[in-house]
Amino acid sequence: MDFFDKILILDGAMGTELVKRKAPMGHIPEELNLTHPEIIKEIHESYLKVGSNIIYSNTFSANAYKCKTSKYSVEEIVTAGVKNAKEVASKYNALVALDMGTIGDILEPFGNLKFDSAYDMYKEMIVAGEKAGADLLVFETQTDLLEVKAGVLAAKENSKLPILVTMTFEPNGRTFNGTLVEAMAITLSALKVDAIGVNCSLGPKELLPFVKRMRDVSDLPLIVKPNAGLPDPKTGGYDMTAEEFANEMIPFMEMGVSMVGGCCGTDPEFISALSKAAKNYKPKRPEKNNKSYLSSGRAFVDVTKVHVVGERINPTGKKVFKEALLNHDIDYVKNQAMEQAEANAEILDVNVGLPKIDEESLMVEVVKELQTVVDLPLQIDSSDANVIEKALRIYNGKALVNSVNGEPEVLDKILPIAAKYGAAVIGLTMDKDGIPSEAKKRVEIAGRIVDRCHHYGIETKDIYIDCLTLTASVQQKEVKETLDAIREVKAKYGVHTVLGVSNISFGLPRREFINTTFLTLAMQAGLDLPIINPNNAAMMGAVNAYHVLANIDKSATIYVERYADTVAVKEEAKSTEASIKDLIKKGLGDLTARKVKELLETKDALDVVNEDLIPALDEVGALFEKGTIFLPQLLSSAQAAESGFAVIKEHMAKNNKETISKGKIVLATVKGDVHDIGKNIVKTILENYGFTVIDLGKDVPIEKVVEAAREHKVKLVGLSALMTTTVSSMEQTIKALRDAGLDCKVMVGGAVLTEEFAMQIGADFYSKDAKQSADIAKMVLGD
Amino acid sequence: MTVKLDDSDRKEVLRYLGYRGSEITEVVEEKLKAAFNICNKIINVRQVWKLYSIRESKEGITLEGADCVLYGESLKKLLKGLNEAILFCVTIGIDFDREVEKQMIKDPTLGVCLNACGIAAIEKACDNLQLEVEKELGKKTTTRFSPGYGDLPLDSQKDFIRLLNTEKIAGVRLNENNLMNPLKSVTAIAGLMEE
Numbered sequence: 001m002d003f004f005d006k007i008l009i010l011d012g013a014m015g016t017e018l019v020k021r022k023a024p025m026g027h028i029p030e031e032l033n034l035t036h037p038e039i040i041k042e043i044h045e046s047y048l049k050v051g052s053n054i055i056y057s058n059t060f061s062a063n064a065y066k067c068k069t070s071k072y073s074v075e076e077i078v079t080a081g082v083k084n085a086k087e088v089a090s091k092y093n094a095l096v097a098l099d100m101g102t103i104g105d106i107l108e109p110f111g112n113l114k115f116d117s118a119y120d121m122y123k124e125m126i127v128a129g130e131k132a133g134a135d136l137l138v139f140e141t142q143t144d145l146l147e148v149k150a151g152v153l154a155a156k157e158n159s160k161l162p163i164l165v166t167m168t169f170e171p172n173g174r175t176f177n178g179t180l181v182e183a184m185a186i187t188l189s190a191l192k193v194d195a196i197g198v199n200c201s202l203g204p205k206e207l208l209p210f211v212k213r214m215r216d217v218s219d220l221p222l223i224v225k226p227n228a229g230l231p232d233p234k235t236g237g238y239d240m241t242a243e244e245f246a247n248e249m250i251p252f253m254e255m256g257v258s259m260v261g262g263c264c265g266t267d268p269e270f271i272s273a274l275s276k277a278a279k280n281y282k283p284k285r286p287e288k289n290n291k292s293y294l295s296s297g298r299a300f301v302d303v304t305k306v307h308v309v310g311e312r313i314n315p316t317g318k319k320v321f322k323e324a325l326l327n328h329d330i331d332y333v334k335n336q337a338m339e340q341a342e343a344n345a346e347i348l349d350v351n352v353g354l355p356k357i358d359e360e361s362l363m364v365e366v367v368k369e370l371q372t373v374v375d376l377p378l379q380i381d382s383s384d385a386n387v388i389e390k391a392l393r394i395y396n397g398k399a400l401v402n403s404v405n406g407e408p409e410v411l412d413k414i415l416p417i418a419a420k421y422g423a424a425v426i427g428l429t430m431d432k433d434g435i436p437s438e439a440k441k442r443v444e445i446a447g448r449i450v451d452r453c454h455h456y457g458i459e460t461k462d463i464y465i466d467c468l469t470l471t472a473s474v475q476q477k478e479v480k481e482t483l484d485a486i487r488e489v490k491a492k493y494g495v496h497t498v499l500g501v502s503n504i505s506f507g508l509p510r511r512e513f514i515n516t517t518f519l520t521l522a523m524q525a526g527l528d529l530p531i532i533n534p535n536n537a538a539m540m541g542a543v544n545a546y547h548v549l550a551n552i553d554k555s556a557t558i559y560v561e562r563y564a565d566t567v568a569v570k571e572e573a574k575s576t577e578a579s580i581k582d583l584i585k586k587g588l589g590d591l592t593a594r595k596v597k598e599l600l601e602t603k604d605a606l607d608v609v610n611e612d613l614i615p616a617l618d619e620v621g622a623l624f625e626k627g628t629i630f631l632p633q634l635l636s637s638a639q640a641a642e643s644g645f646a647v648i649k650e651h652m653a654k655n656n657k658e659t660i661s662k663g664k665i666v667l668a669t670v671k672g673d674v675h676d677i678g679k680n681i682v683k684t685i686l687e688n689y690g691f692t693v694i695d696l697g698k699d700v701p702i703e704k705v706v707e708a709a710r711e712h713k714v715k716l717v718g719l720s721a722l723m724t725t726t727v728s729s730m731e732q733t734i735k736a737l738r739d740a741g742l743d744c745k746v747m748v749g750g751a752v753l754t755e756e757f758a759m760q761i762g763a764d765f766y767s768k769d770a771k772q773s774a775d776i777a778k779m780v781l782g783d
Numbered sequence: 784m785t786v787k788l789d790d791s792d793r794k795e796v797l798r799y800l801g802y803r804g805s806e807i808t809e810v811v812e813e814k815l816k817a818a819f820n821i822c823n824k825i826i827n828v829r830q831v832w833k834l835y836s837i838r839e840s841k842e843g844i845t846l847e848g849a850d851c852v853l854y855g856e857s858l859k860k861l862l863k864g865l866n867e868a869i870l871f872c873v874t875i876g877i878d879f880d881r882e883v884e885k886q887m888i889k890d891p892t893l894g895v896c897l898n899a900c901g902i903a904a905i906e907k908a909c910d911n912l913q914l915e916v917e918k919e920l921g922k923k924t925t926t927r928f929s930p931g932y933g934d935l936p937l938d939s940q941k942d943f944i945r946l947l948n949t950e951k952i953a954g955v956r957l958n959e960n961n962l963m964n965p966l967k968s969v970t971a972i973a974g975l976m977e978e
Binding site for chain 2: 585635639684
């Protein structure tokens, strides 16, 4: 089907027409497909009569979640819906699109709905719809790009029908869920759907800029199905006339969209006027867009200058990061991500590979969780094809894959996966013989990578070649080869380039000098994506300065914005006479850290912990218990103490001493519950008492709690639940821990719990607040 | 429709934080100030309301023409003798949830302050909506009553979400456990009284 051939007229509202006919709505209006097919067919026909080329089946809400209380099955409703539409459409030589709205439940990690469950629900509709004779599939009124992705994958993997997607945007250019117009267009273009666009929420005039923005980043045919203007806030009705609507739709047809129709408030009169207006226009096939885009669900990067890839999410050579991964400390990883985002990284590399770790499930979890706290596109970094595939599948956006080199086997394994999910690809110019020393050989390998990418349908613009950095102290004369190779691959193949920069200075003093200079040379040679530590001010400064000197940052706007009124060196916190106890009470973290540093000059680390930090926390805890101070003060003291502990940890690592831990505790917000603020408060306090917290997060499956308790051999498990409805899963979790015969105590907390209730569901301890949880931990695990 | 927190909301925010009148440290003062600013910057209020004729029945309150009974004695008591009520839903949006999520990791002190601001903001938005309705209909509203209050089953949340079409109009969805997303969302019923 070539959607650039002629403008196709869609239909108008179904709901509005049902209300007009006073159709008995029942639980979901889709039941009418079976109870009153004549009404549905009449509405379809009313649109066909006035020129609709494609009508949407009455199946918007016919998914397993929304049909749960219906006496009909999804298959019955969908089949009847498609058949009704087909029956009348065939008389008019028109097509039927299987209409799919949102599932209605909320996807992880903000909700409990699993990606795979969303996939299955869409699959069920798609299989039934195709069997019943649908000609196309349409996802509409969508608000969560990741949910759409589940649907699109379900469509691609179970059907051959063309896929149309329209999403619903607020005046700010985002859906309710935060999906950005461009992010949607980029991600769905990468997934190679057949057409994209907008429907509902606003009138034609308001939607025009969004459709233009889609055209800017995507070559796909466009769909526009607006409401009949904005609803009257008082009546909820629409007061636009059919002619006004058709007039407002003309700019879309002038810009060359492929499909037009109406949503809420539009009726056959509107479609008739629209159909007449459309006769004078034809869709325009856009010129090829050669920009490479990377996106998350909320933001995008068009690679037109130097964009910094943050390298910090990687355990290689980082002791603390390794430990965090082993302890399943996802918050640590999230924090690393937020820090890099604040330091103006534009893409984040994500590598969680460690021996003895389930990289696949950890990667999936980290990718999911990172997207709750940062908007940046991710670069999936792993050598394992399964890990790459699992991560790309659940990633909300168009990612960059950091995995392949010139080895044919590797290319043939990874590239089809990247192509399927529409990811851009990094190719390392090395093969089984290692990194060639000459630029020429590296360029040859790049050529092989480019050829293989093309073979699998990955376009040149989405290929990022890494010409590889060697260490100047060992291979000084080859430094130039890397720079030459960058120049050469860009000139020869027109690809983008990426480079890990800091290896250049291994073994040399004042590495920053070497790193920034090499980075500058590489940018001059044509480096697009340096992989660096964005927290390093000198490196970021080099990038920003380069943009000024290369006339990319016009009038140095960004440079001035970032650096005006900043001073070169941050002053260290001044020394203070106050005691650690006072500093912690006041919540002064920097000063606490400073004071601990001073104390360590004369005092043993463990003594500082036991004689200064912990007693301070105890005192604050006692004040909290008495009600003298309130929660924010307790937390700010805990955070100040944390700064002190960080100094101790660093000190001990430097002196090769074991880090101090008073024992491990597993914490989880139970299955079904997504309110985890209380648990997070408890975590902060426990950590500051020196306990190692294995935080399993929220909505944690029962088995996962049991597994973690077993794996980490913990003596104490803490569970939280906010809702009465989820206390039952708390009870089941406790039971499962007991059944597994684990020798651990369980403490519980949460708004609806009481001491009595806690005992009733089998807990060992009820913890009314964070302070008490620390007391319980001390009792169970010892001071 | 937007909501801004100001000094007059400070007392409320402190109450949600369990404040009992001691001296507040400088650090916490700063965090509170930051929380107010962030909250005002990122909340995106969306709302929907509908007017219903109501009838008291044996099991509870029947919404006319909606195929819906809201069960329980407590709601009956609140709406005693009234013929009309509004159902409404208000949310401050998903970006607020994301920000709390971020701050609870980065700076938990700020995180809990921000969370408390969110509660104050959503309550203020509900107050504003009721004032708006009162102005428009020329009637006073009773206090609002939400699913899960008294003996009104939490499960009636499903009716509120369905009848108000909250997913489409305000972006509010419900999961299997009757939890709303965004988290800072309120559904409620309030009776209408002649002035």
